[in-house]
Amino acid sequence: MEDDSLQKVLIWLQDLVRGAVGYELENRILQGLCITQARKGFIRCALIVPTQASDVDGNWHVGAIATLIDVIGAAAIYSVAHRLITSVDLSISYYSTAKIQEHVEIDANVMANKGRLTQVMVEIRRIGNGELIASGKQWMASNKLTAFQVSKL
DSSP states (O other): OHHHHHHHHHHHHHHHHHTSSSOHHHHHHHTTOEEEEEETTEEEEEEEOOGGGBOTTSBBOHHHHHHHHHHHHHHHHHHHHOSOEEEEEEEEEEOOOOBTTOEEEEEEEEEEEETTEEEEEEEEEETTTOOEEEEEEEEEEEOSOOGGGSOOO
C-alpha cells in the first residue's frame, strides 16, 4: 500500500507538470519539473525556473515559489498519509532570489506525523553552489477519504 501511494503521487505530479490535471497556474509554475528521487516521505526534484514564473525584474516570483513548495510538500505528505490532505499552516522564508532559466533543486522531507497532522519541510537550493533560496514548513491535515472515494459531482 505504501508503494502504491508513492506511485500514485508520482503519476499525479507528472500529470500536473504535463497539464493533464490541476490548474493552468500550477502547470506554468511546474513546467519542466523533473523528479530525481522519491521514496516514502521524501521527494527530490530539479527545475529550470520557467520564464512564465518571473516577476517584473526577471527573478523567480515569490508566489510561484510558494505554489511549488505547497505542491511538492503535499506530494511528499501524500506518500506517507495515503489520504487527501489540506494545508493548515504554511510558513515560508526567502533567503535569496533566482533568475529565470536558473537550475534549482527542491527537497521535500516529511518531518513529523502526528496521526492526522503531518509536517513537511521543503527546501529550494541553487544547483551548483547549494545556496538556499527558500524554505517552507507546512502542516497538513488528512481526512478519512482516499482519492478514489471523492465524489465527482
